[in-house]
Amino acid sequence: MEILKQIGIDGKLLLAQAVNFLILLFILHRFAYKPMLAFLEKRTERIEEGLKNADEAKKRLDEAAKGEERILAEAREEAKKIVAETREASEKRGQELVAEFEKKAEKIVEEARERAIEEREKLFREAKGEIADLVIATTEKVLREKLDTDDAKKSVSRFLA
Amino acid sequence: MEISIIAEKLFSLGGFPVTNSFFVAVLVAVLLAITVIFFSRHPKEIPRGVQNVVESIFEGLLSFIESITNDRKQARDFFPLVATIFLFVLFSNWSGLLPGAGTIGLNETNAGQVSMVPFLRGPAADLNMTVALSLVAVISVQVFGILALGIRGYGSKFIVAPWKKPYVIGTVVGLLELIGEFAKILSFSFRLFGNVFAGEVLLTVMLTLVPYLVPLPFLLLETFVGVVQAAVFSLLTIVFLKMAVTSHAEEAH
Numbered sequence: 001m002e003i004l005k006q007i008g009i010d011g012k013l014l015l016a017q018a019v020n021f022l023i024l025l026f027i028l029h030r031f032a033y034k035p036m037l038a039f040l041e042k043r044t045e046r047i048e049e050g051l052k053n054a055d056e057a058k059k060r061l062d063e064a065a066k067g068e069e070r071i072l073a074e075a076r077e078e079a080k081k082i083v084a085e086t087r088e089a090s091e092k093r094g095q096e097l098v099a100e101f102e103k104k105a106e107k108i109v110e111e112a113r114e115r116a117i118e119e120r121e122k123l124f125r126e127a128k129g130e131i132a133d134l135v136i137a138t139t140e141k142v143l144r145e146k147l148d149t150d151d152a153k154k155s156v157s158r159f160l161a
Numbered sequence: 162m163e164i165s166i167i168a169e170k171l172f173s174l175g176g177f178p179v180t181n182s183f184f185v186a187v188l189v190a191v192l193l194a195i196t197v198i199f200f201s202r203h204p205k206e207i208p209r210g211v212q213n214v215v216e217s218i219f220e221g222l223l224s225f226i227e228s229i230t231n232d233r234k235q236a237r238d239f240f241p242l243v244a245t246i247f248l249f250v251l252f253s254n255w256s257g258l259l260p261g262a263g264t265i266g267l268n269e270t271n272a273g274q275v276s277m278v279p280f281l282r283g284p285a286a287d288l289n290m291t292v293a294l295s296l297v298a299v300i301s302v303q304v305f306g307i308l309a310l311g312i313r314g315y316g317s318k319f320i321v322a323p324w325k326k327p328y329v330i331g332t333v334v335g336l337l338e339l340i341g342e343f344a345k346i347l348s349f350s351f352r353l354f355g356n357v358f359a360g361e362v363l364l365t366v367m368l369t370l371v372p373y374l375v376p377l378p379f380l381l382l383e384t385f386v387g388v389v390q391a392a393v394f395s396l397l398t399i400v401f402l403k404m405a406v407t408s409h410a411e412e413a414h
Contacts, residue, residue: 007167013287014296016177016183021245024245027194028248029245032202040204040223
């Protein structure tokens with residue numbers, strides 16, 4: 001241990017130096033490193049979080065824009081489809097109606113014609129009857145008158161001769 | 162001119178010999194604590210002025226440690242010890258360069274010989290300080306190793322049964338590792354002491370030979386040496402810490 005003394009190593013001083021250093025270490029750790037490192041860590045976390053949030057927000061915005069476009073496109077497609085369907089349906093319905101009315105009109109015309117023919121026949125029949133009566137009456141009158149005349153007597157005589 | 166390898170005693174405090182280097186060590190510690198706390202308290206969310214510098218020092222040191230450990234958590238665990246060693250050694254070394262350190266003092270007669278007792282002496286130009294620091298560093302390394310691997314896991318680095326896999330070689334290597342741990346104390350303390358003490362001797366000699374201008378480049382050199390030694394001490398501490406918390410199995414990969 002003589003050599004330790006010769007190079008100046010002293011137990012008390014050695015311990016005192018170590019304690020001095022340890023106190024410095026403790027104080028710096030407690031009052032400088034710990035709060036500072038915690039603070040830096042917290043800020044790093046906050047910055048990371050902020051960046052992450054920004055990224056996410058951007059992603060969501062992109063998605064929303066894409067979604068909006070998609071929805072618009074879909075809606076447009078749908079509207080087109082609906083319009084086309086409606087047009088088709090209305091055209092079909094129109095044709096149907098026209099066909100129906102045509103049919104009805106034909107039927108009405110047909111009925112009218114039938115009735116007209118019937119009426120005419122009836123008129124004819126009645127007219128025929130009346131005409132026959134008139135002819136008979138007229139013939140009677142004419143015949144009576146003719147027979148009364150000389151000519152008629154002569155004619156009859158001649159026939160009889 | 163006489164330069165003592167032993168730090169000179171300034172006065173006694175209840176039987177405790179206060180040497181000039183211990184006095185400066187305490188002074189450096191106090192000033193360092195005040196300064197660092199002053200600059201790192203109440204940090205603002207958006208840094209301004211000095212806070213930028215303090216933050217970049219913290220971040221730089223932390224990412225430097227992380228570049229060696231490859232592990233954020235380990236880097237945070239090692240940070241206090243490593244940062245304190247770096248700051249304390251750095252400012253201790255620089256304090257020895259202040260004008261008056263090693264040159265201003267009182268003449269004292271000791272056993273018929275007159276010798277000058279300087280008031281200030283670089284703390285690291287005293288083996289007590291460097292050995293104390295090395296002990297703190299090496300003991301911390303052991304503590305971190307045990308905390309990380311457990312007593313059995315950590316002990317298995319040094320004590321290997323001769324009937325296990327690499328057989329006797331493993332046992333001998335373990336023994337060498339154990340000796341290596343003690344060698345670390347010696348290499349740590351003598352490296353720092355040697356560099357700083359040599360610097361002080363160099364500066365004193367230069368000042369005695371040519372008082373003006375000539376010592377200036379050497380002063381700059383010693384400023385640089387101060388940084389290098391602080392960096393070396395803390396860098397080696399990180400490396401030893403990393404080696405201690407890494408198990409054999411991991412090392413093999």
